[in-house]
Amino acid sequence: xxxxxxxxxxxxxxxxxxxxxxxxxxxxxxxxxxxxxxxxxxxxxxxxxxxxxxxxxxxxxxxxxxxxxxxxxxxxxxxxxxxxxxxxxxxxxxxxxxxxxxxxxxxxxxxxxxxxxxxxxxxxxxxxxxxxxxxxxxxxxxxxxxxxxxxxxxxxxxxxxxxxxxxxxxxxxxxxxxxxxxxxxxxxxxxxxxxxxxxxxxxxxxxxxxxxxxxxxxxxxxxxxxxxxxxxxxxxxxxxxxxxxxxxxxxxxxxxxxxxxxxxxxxxxxxxxxxxxxxxxxxxxxxxxxxxxxxxxxxxxxxxxxxxxxxxxxxxxxxxxxxxxxxxxxxxxxxxxxxxxxxxxxxxxxxxxxxxxxxxxxxxxxxxxxxxxxxxxxxxxxxxxxxxxxxxxxxxxxxxxxxxxxxxxxxxxxxxxxxxxxxxxxxxxxxxxxxxxxx
Numbered sequence: 001x002x003x004x005x006x007x008x009x010x011x012x013x014x015x016x017x018x019x020x021x022x023x024x025x026x027x028x029x030x031x032x033x034x035x036x037x038x039x040x041x042x043x044x045x046x047x048x049x050x051x052x053x054x055x056x057x058x059x060x061x062x063x064x065x066x067x068x069x070x071x072x073x074x075x076x077x078x079x080x081x082x083x084x085x086x087x088x089x090x091x092x093x094x095x096x097x098x099x100x101x102x103x104x105x106x107x108x109x110x111x112x113x114x115x116x117x118x119x120x121x122x123x124x125x126x127x128x129x130x131x132x133x134x135x136x137x138x139x140x141x142x143x144x145x146x147x148x149x150x151x152x153x154x155x156x157x158x159x160x161x162x163x164x165x166x167x168x169x170x171x172x173x174x175x176x177x178x179x180x181x182x183x184x185x186x187x188x189x190x191x192x193x194x195x196x197x198x199x200x201x202x203x204x205x206x207x208x209x210x211x212x213x214x215x216x217x218x219x220x221x222x223x224x225x226x227x228x229x230x231x232x233x234x235x236x237x238x239x240x241x242x243x244x245x246x247x248x249x250x251x252x253x254x255x256x257x258x259x260x261x262x263x264x265x266x267x268x269x270x271x272x273x274x275x276x277x278x279x280x281x282x283x284x285x286x287x288x289x290x291x292x293x294x295x296x297x298x299x300x301x302x303x304x305x306x307x308x309x310x311x312x313x314x315x316x317x318x319x320x321x322x323x324x325x326x327x328x329x330x331x332x333x334x335x336x337x338x339x340x341x342x343x344x345x346x347x348x349x350x351x352x353x354x355x356x357x358x359x360x361x362x363x364x365x366x367x368x369x370x371x372x373x374x375x376x377x378x379x380x381x382x383x384x385x386x387x388x389x390x391x392x393x394x395x396x397x398x399x400x401x402x403x404x405x406x407x408x409x410x411x412x413x414x415x416x417x418x419x420x421x422x423x424x425x426x427x428x429x430x431x432x433x434x435x436x437x438x439x
Contacts, residue, residue: 001049001052001053001054002052002053002054002240003053003054003055003056003229003230003238003240003241004053004054004055004056004078004079004167004240005055005056005057005058005076005077005078005079005201005240005241005242006055006056006057006058006077006078006079006080006081007057007058007060007077007079007080007081007106008020008057008058008059008060008080008081008083009060009080009081009082009083009094009097009098009100009101010081010082010083010084010093010094010097011084011085011088011091011092011093011094011097012061012093013085014083014084014085014088014091014094014114014115015083015085015114015115015150016059016060016081016083016114017044017059018114018150018151019081019083019112019114019148019150020044020046020057020059021046021150022148022150022151022153022156023046023048023057023156023159023160024046024047024048024057026045026046026047027044028044028045028046028057028059043058043059043060043061043186043187044058044059045057045058045059045199045242046059047230047231047242050160050163050164050167051164051167051168053164053167054230056201056230056241056242058077058201058242060097071100071296071301071339076184076200076201076202076203076239077106077201078106078107078108078240079106079107079108079109079110079166079167080101080106080108080109081109081110081111081112082094082097082098082101082109082110082111082112082131082135082140082143083112083114084111084112084113084114084127084131085113085114085115085118086113086114086115086116086118086119086124086127086147087115087118087119089126089127089130089131090130090131090134094134095134095282096347096348098134098135098138098140099280099282099348100339100348100351101139102138102139102351103278103280103337103339103348103350103351103352104337104339104351105139105337105353106139107139108139108143108166108170109139109140109143110140110143110144110145110146110162110163110166111131111135111140111143111144111145111146112145112146112147112148112159113127113128113131113145113146113147113148114148114149114150115149115150116147116148116149116154116155117149117151117152117154124147128145131145144162144166146158146159146162177205177206177238178415178416178418178419178422179204179205179414179415179416179419180204180205180262180263180266180267180410180414180415180416181202181204181205181206181207181237181238181261181262181263182202182203182204182205182260182261182262182267182333182414183200183201183202183203183207183237183243183245183260183261183262184200184201184203184258184259184260184298184299184300185198185199185200185215185255185256185257185258185259185260185261185299186199186200186201186257186299187199187200187257188252188255188256188257189252190252191246194225194226194246195225195246195247195248196246196247196248196250196251196252196255197244197245197246197247198244198245198247198255198261199242199243199244199245200242200243200245200261200299201239201241201242201243202237202238202239202240202241202243203239203298203336204239204414205238205239205416206236206237206238207224207227207236207237207238207243207245207261208224208227208235208236209224209225209226209227209234209235209236210223210224210225211223211224211263212224212263212264213245213247213250213261213262213263213264214261214262214263214264214265215250215254215255215259215260215261216259216260216261216262216267216269216331217259217260217269217328217329217330217331218254218259219264219265220250220254221249221250221264222247222248222249222250223247223248223249224245224246224247225246225247225248226245226246227243227244227245227246228243228244228245228246229241229242229243229244230242231244245261257299257300258298258299258300258301258302259300259331260298260331262331265407266410266411267331267333267411268357268358268408268411268412269329269330269331270329270330270332270357270358270359271325271326271327271328271329271330272323272324272325272326272358272359272360272361273323273324273326273330273332273354273356273357273359274309274321274322274323274324274354274355274356274359274362274370274374275321275322275323275324275338275352275353275354275355276319276320276321276322276352276353276355276374276377276378276381277306277314277319277320277321277322277340277350277351277352278319278350278351278352279314279315279316279317279318279319279349279350280316280317280348280349280350280351281316281317282316283316283317283349283350284316284342284347284349285316286313286314286315286316287306287308287313287314287322287349287350288308288312288313289306289307289308289312289313290305290306290307291305291306292304292305292343292344293305293306293324293340293341293342293343293349294340294341294342294343294346295324295326295330295338295339295340296338296339296340296341297330297332297336297337297338297339297354298331298332298336300330300331302326302327302328302330303326303327303328303343304324304325304326304327305324305325306322306323306324306325306340307322307323307324307325307362308320308321308322309321309322309323309362309367309370309371309374310371310375314350319352321355321371321374321375321378322352323359323361323362325361330357332354332357333354333357333412333413333414334354334355334356334357334377334387334391334412334413334414335353335354335384335387335414336353336354337351337352337353337354338351338352338353338354339351340352353381355374355377355378355391356374356377356395356412357411357412358411358412370398373394373397373398376390376394377390377391377394388413388415388423389423389426389427391412391413392409392413392415392420392423392424392427392430393427393430395409395412395413396409396430403433403439404439405437405438405439406420406421406437406438406439407437417437417438421438
């Protein structure tokens with residue numbers, strides 16, 4: 001079976017939760033307040049076996065007040081259902097959620113029109129045309145559209161068949177084994193007889209039962225007592241799965257959403273990040289130096305400020321290099337995607353990709369020495385094998401004549417030491433000194 005994570009996106013009350021319940025038989029609204037108010041407030045989870053695929057669904061809130069919770073769950077998905085109610089068509093959170101999916105560079109997806117029975121069949125092509133207008137020129141431009149009624153079940157079998165066809169056309173996920181295990185925590189609870197349990201969607205790497213584990217940014221360590229994948233006990237967890245980890249040595253009070261699990265000592269939290277940023281066309285104002293922002297990456301949100309590096313400011317629709325200076329340390333690696341929202345009033349304004357997770361503080365005097373390296377990083381984006389080599393070369397070059405060691409490069413890149421050594425063997429002007437740790 002091939003594992004895959006699918007997320008929902010769309011406006012409040014457009015039927016995302018009802019759709020997943022019709023597909024999987026699981027009600028993803030687990031909170032009493034959600035059931036009382038009839039709206040999704042926090043992340044919900046369901047699973048489905050379809051053909052040779054084991055699918056984990058992440059249901060996200062549609063209300064604008066809970067976009068923060070939506071962002072906590074959508075970071076690790078590989079396929080999205082853009083859900084639009086046929087009787088209301090495109091609405092404000094339809095647009096915002098779609099923009100977020102674009103900024104996170106989610107590679108694939110399809111459009112699902114719900115509440116089909118509430119619309120005159122003759123008007124359905126008009127709604128389809130409005131949605132096609134929204135996604136024109138994007139990764140969903142040629143995505144199939146499925147129209148369903150989740151209550152009666154009309155169209156569900158056609159939706160499953162279309163989804164299976166889309167998944168079968170894609171290549172299996174590869175390239176994560178060479179990276180360290182990282183899993184942003186999106187839920188923490190205690191279970192009688194088990195103790196502390198955390199859930200999340202692993203970003204990369206492989207974690208095995210009984211392995212040591214640490215939570216970042218605190219660095220506190222424990223051990224993996226048990227692993228469940230889609231509710232079934234397994235011996236390991238990896239990217240593309242929904243994982244629940246039973247931990248020993250770590251108390252519930254020491255863990256919270258936004259923290260990251262990884263092997264002990266492999267990550268270096270930082271208050272500063274260099275990144276390539278894309279401002280959305282609908283941004284209400286330019287991003288100027290010291291603009292206050294909300295930084296969303298993984299399952300966390302951190303307040304901070306943005307400093308444009310390649311231009312005095314970034315206008316709506318523009319892209320450029322920036323440094324993010326955060327109030328709390330972030331746990332991230334180069335090539336991670338992130339979203340920026342305005343501090344107040346809250347609205348999505350930009351998104352991008354991280355280039356350096358531990359830069360120095362750039363000043364007007366020092367910036368000219370750093371910009372060429374960051375520009376080389378940007379130029380190499382889009383080719384995983386090339387960008388990893390360019391990143392490693394850039395970090396070694398910046399370290400100066402003394403060089404650096406593989407443990408530091410592991411923290412700077414998220415690559416395992418074996419992967420780093422393999423890449424550096426192909427770089428002619430880097431000398432690898434075989435000591436412990438290699439330098």
